[in-house]
Amino acid sequence: MPVRCTADAPGPVRTRGILAGRASAGRGPVPVRIRPEVEPLSSTRVDREAVRTREIAAEQEYVSKLYGKLDLLREETTRRLRETLGQTGGSPQARTERDISTRMYTERLTQLSAVEHGLCFGRIDQDDGETFHIGRLGLFDEDNDYEPLLIDWRAPAARPFYLATAAARDGVRLRRHLRTSWRQVRDFEDEILDLDAAEQGQDLGLAGEATLLARLDARRTGQMQDIVATIQAEQDRIIRAGLNGVLVVQGGPGTGKTAVALHRAAYLLYTFREQLTKRGVLVVGPNTTFLSYIGQVLPSLGETGVLLSTVGGLYPGITATGADSARTAEIKGRESMVKVLTAAVRDRQQVPKDHVEVTFDHEPLHLRKSDATAARAKARRSRKPHNLGRRIFRDAMFEALTTQVADRLGRDLLDRRDLDEIRQELRADAGVAAAVDALWPELTPTQVLDDLLSDATALRSAGRKHLDDDERAQLLRERGAAWTPADVALLDELAELLGEDDTQAQAERDRQQREELAYAQGVLHIMEQDEEIADEERLRVSDVLDAELLAERQGTRSDMTAAQRAAEDRTWTFGHVIVDEAQELSAMAWRVLMRRCPSRSMTLVGDIAQTGALGGASSWDEVLHPYVKDRWKLAELTVNYRTPAEIMDLAANVLSELDTDLAAPSSVRSSGHPPWTREVAERDLGTELVQAVSGELAEIGEGRLAVVVPPHLLERAGERLAAALPEQVVGTEPDDLESPAVVLAVEQVKGLEFDSVLVVEPAAITGETERGLNDLYVALTRATQRLGILHSAPLPAALR
Numbered sequence: 001m002p003v004r005c006t007a008d009a010p011g012p013v014r015t016r017g018i019l020a021g022r023a024s025a026g027r028g029p030v031p032v033r034i035r036p037e038v039e040p041l042s043s044t045r046v047d048r049e050a051v052r053t054r055e056i057a058a059e060q061e062y063v064s065k066l067y068g069k070l071d072l073l074r075e076e077t078t079r080r081l082r083e084t085l086g087q088t089g090g091s092p093q094a095r096t097e098r099d100i101s102t103r104m105y106t107e108r109l110t111q112l113s114a115v116e117h118g119l120c121f122g123r124i125d126q127d128d129g130e131t132f133h134i135g136r137l138g139l140f141d142e143d144n145d146y147e148p149l150l151i152d153w154r155a156p157a158a159r160p161f162y163l164a165t166a167a168a169r170d171g172v173r174l175r176r177h178l179r180t181s182w183r184q185v186r187d188f189e190d191e192i193l194d195l196d197a198a199e200q201g202q203d204l205g206l207a208g209e210a211t212l213l214a215r216l217d218a219r220r221t222g223q224m225q226d227i228v229a230t231i232q233a234e235q236d237r238i239i240r241a242g243l244n245g246v247l248v249v250q251g252g253p254g255t256g257k258t259a260v261a262l263h264r265a266a267y268l269l270y271t272f273r274e275q276l277t278k279r280g281v282l283v284v285g286p287n288t289t290f291l292s293y294i295g296q297v298l299p300s301l302g303e304t305g306v307l308l309s310t311v312g313g314l315y316p317g318i319t320a321t322g323a324d325s326a327r328t329a330e331i332k333g334r335e336s337m338v339k340v341l342t343a344a345v346r347d348r349q350q351v352p353k354d355h356v357e358v359t360f361d362h363e364p365l366h367l368r369k370s371d372a373t374a375a376r377a378k379a380r381r382s383r384k385p386h387n388l389g390r391r392i393f394r395d396a397m398f399e400a401l402t403t404q405v406a407d408r409l410g411r412d413l414l415d416r417r418d419l420d421e422i423r424q425e426l427r428a429d430a431g432v433a434a435a436v437d438a439l440w441p442e443l444t445p446t447q448v449l450d451d452l453l454s455d456a457t458a459l460r461s462a463g464r465k466h467l468d469d470d471e472r473a474q475l476l477r478e479r480g481a482a483w484t485p486a487d488v489a490l491l492d493e494l495a496e497l498l499g500e501d502d503t504q505a506q507a508e509r510d511r512q513q514r515e516e517l518a519y520a521q522g523v524l525h526i527m528e529q530d531e532e533i534a535d536e537e538r539l540r541v542s543d544v545l546d547a548e549l550l551a552e553r554q555g556t557r558s559d560m561t562a563a564q565r566a567a568e569d570r571t572w573t574f575g576h577v578i579v580d581e582a583q584e585l586s587a588m589a590w591r592v593l594m595r596r597c598p599s600r601s602m603t604l605v606g607d608i609a610q611t612g613a614l615g616g617a618s619s620w621d622e623v624l625h626p627y628v629k630d631r632w633k634l635a636e637l638t639v640n641y642r643t644p645a646e647i648m649d650l651a652a653n654v655l656s657e658l659d660t661d662l663a664a665p666s667s668v669r670s671s672g673h674p675p676w677t678r679e680v681a682e683r684d685l686g687t688e689l690v691q692a693v694s695g696e697l698a699e700i701g702e703g704r705l706a707v708v709v710p711p712h713l714l715e716r717a718g719e720r721l722a723a724a725l726p727e728q729v730v731g732t733e734p735d736d737l738e739s740p741a742v743v744l745a746v747e748q749v750k751g752l753e754f755d756s757v758l759v760v761e762p763a764a765i766t767g768e769t770e771r772g773l774n775d776l777y778v779a780l781t782r783a784t785q786r787l788g789i790l791h792s793a794p795l796p797a798a799l800r
């Protein structure tokens with residue numbers, strides 16, 4: 001008879017057998033999980049308690065040893081870093097070595113600090129008697145032939161911890177989950193995969209889902225936590241999928257897409273460190289609220305070299321503080337905007353009606369229509385971006401003007417040197433240069449876009465083929481208005497269309513790079529010679545560092561990671577790009593991301609059923625075909641770890657109204673709290689809302705509540721609640737996620753979760769845009785425990 005060894009199995013939570021059910025669903029068998037049972041107090045039970053206490057003590061001893069090792073490593077690394085920083089002067093070679101060491105020790109210290117909490121969380125016992133502990137990083141026993149003390153969760157040896165099942169044990173006899181608090185082992189639970197052993201009376205088997213359920217049922221804090229200790233098999237397969245190509249992860253609400261995406265970033269950086277450290281990894285989220293919600297996950301896994309950004313944050317120097325209406329954002333996000341922008345740029349390449357007169361050398365000179373037309377055609381034929389084509393236009397114009405001056409002076413009397421001189425003088429003449437430049441000016445993206453969006457005539461001209469009157473009216477705004485996220489994709493496109501005439505800067509960069517490379521090769525050569533003399537066996541510098549990498553590090557002595565450098569460089573291309581809530585991106589946003597990832601090494605996670613943006617995706621194929629045709633892989637997540645069954649049943653009605661073919665993910669647990677609905681008179685909505693919020697806050701204690709309202713009620717509801725319940729710290733800004741209650745519009749709750757969610761006026765949410773039902777589906781699926789619906793207007797059919 002198996003015993004229950006968990007002290008704190010979750011109370012009201014009931015598993016729905018989903019985990020076990022997956023075996024029959026054909027997704028691979030799962031281990032037999034031995035359920036907790038209530039037993040009469042007997043001598044057997046007392047014995048088992050004693051066994052349990054002994055096991056905890058043994059684990060504590062081991063875990064303490066690991067922390068001891070961690071402390072030693074920290075001390076050692078700190079000492080080395082201090083020594084390195086204390087050194088000054090020396091040869092260029094010594095300085096290079098110092099820079100490399102400083103960077104290495106700093107990164108190592110960050111990693112060692114990040115793993116303090118939950119250092120070791122699991123163990124696997126193999127058939128051959130070997131036992132491995134699994135944790136947040138790898139630790140080895142140097143005094144014992146580098147025997148592993150702790151296996152990094154990302155290492156191949158840790159895989160069975162996540163994947164082994166009773167039917168496919170992979171040599172694993174038992175899997176143990178450790179529950180720790182700081183450095184203390186509080187409890188453990190075992191899954192016996194070797195059923196023969198279990199039947200023979202091995203009595204340390206536990207309810208396998210308890211650790212997972214305890215995690216899922218915990219109160220939310222406003223910050224996403226890592227799931228490293230409880231990654232499920234279907235998630236593990238995605239996390240460890242290969243680096244190359246486009247992988248789409250489709251999954252309903254709460255299936256762990258965000259969690260998987262972030263753990264995949266950590267896994268890829270661990271496994272392909274050299275490749276990805278150079279180019280960096282970009283994680284794209286839908287808005288800054290979401291980014292701050294997930295911001296702690298990667299640092300807690302010891303990874304700091306990832307750039308987290310929205311698409312709107314990818315243009316250095318621009319902060320998108322403005323907001324567009326859903327319809328304006330949709331228009332700005334259309335692929336056809338490329339043509340509008342191209343036309344806007346072409347509109348800036350002008351020819352005079354007849355001619356422009358300037359004075360040169362006290363004589364009138366004509367910039368003629370025919371010359372300008374020929375120069376423009378030549379520049380356009382080159383297909384160079386506007387600012388690079390400008391050189392061709394200018395050359396052609398100055399050539400025509402030189403001829404004009406030469407004709408006036410008498411061409412036959414002039415030789416080549418005279419012509420060169422005239423050309424130089426023309427170029428140096430400010431008046432002439434200004435007149436030529438006015439026809440084909442040097443432009444910046446912000447200038448072109450601001451001019452275009454604030455000028456009805458410019459919009460009419462550029463948009464004549466692609467925008468109707470109403471659409472142009474939607475785009476028109478004040479000159480100098482704040483940039484919006486949708487504008488950023490337009491600016492990025494314009495940067496491509498305009499190009500940057502950086503010929504001189506590039507030549508200087510190339511020269512520096514050549515010098516650095518030559519120098520780095522020299523340094524490596526000297527280091528190698530020293531090492532050969534010192535120790536034949538030791539790992540050589542050149543084994544871990546090639547001249548190119550060394551040169552790159554040389555060039556960035558300021559200790560910047562690839563992510564930091566990437567944030568400052570619009571043209572940076574990443575080693576891997578991960579996009580969360582990928583269904584929301586517009587065609588223009590995809591163009592930005594594809595430019596940042598020419599290798600197409602990408603992970604895109606999202607849910608087509610949750611698409612709220614009018615310009616968002618309705619199928620993955622439609623998004624990806626233009627870039628990779630059908631060369632992309634699809635992985636699906638099917639289990640909902642967030643939303644309890646009671647709430648998901650309700651949300652499923654909305655989903656089936658959206659698309660009868662879409663299946664809601666199966667909830668892994670139920671909470672025992674059926675969702676409630678309350679109809680109130682419109683005039684009482686405010687008072688009832690205050691009451692409902694107080695009631696819910698009392699229910700969830702330390703947890704978090706979100707009040708999700710239609711955009712037009714956002715301000716009013718926020719003010720009302722903040723005034724009525726000041727002591728509850730009702731946040732009204734997305735950045736207030738950590739306050740007990742926060743009032744948000746649907747767009748802002750995308751990707752987030754709360755213990756309790758109160759949806760106000762769902763009919764107004766569904767009526768807001770064409771994607772209103774998708775929005776309602778998102779709002780309903782944010783709760784981990786409780787859901788309430790408050791309304792004065794009749795409920796949408798799906799909720800009745």
Ligand SMILES: Nc1ncnc2c1ncn2[C@@H]1O[C@H](COP(=O)(O)OP(=O)(O)OP(=O)(O)O)[C@@H](O)[C@H]1O
Pocket residue numbers: 212215216225226227230231232235251252253254255256257258259260607610641642750751752753781
């Ligand atoms: N294996 C796991 N162990 C513990 N918690 C998990 C696991 N998988 C998912 N979760 C938890 O489930 C919740 C939902 O996960 P996540 O936010 O990643 O889902 P999602 O698919 O991105 O949802 P949505 O599409 O609704 O934004 C989170 O609290 C996450 O930590």
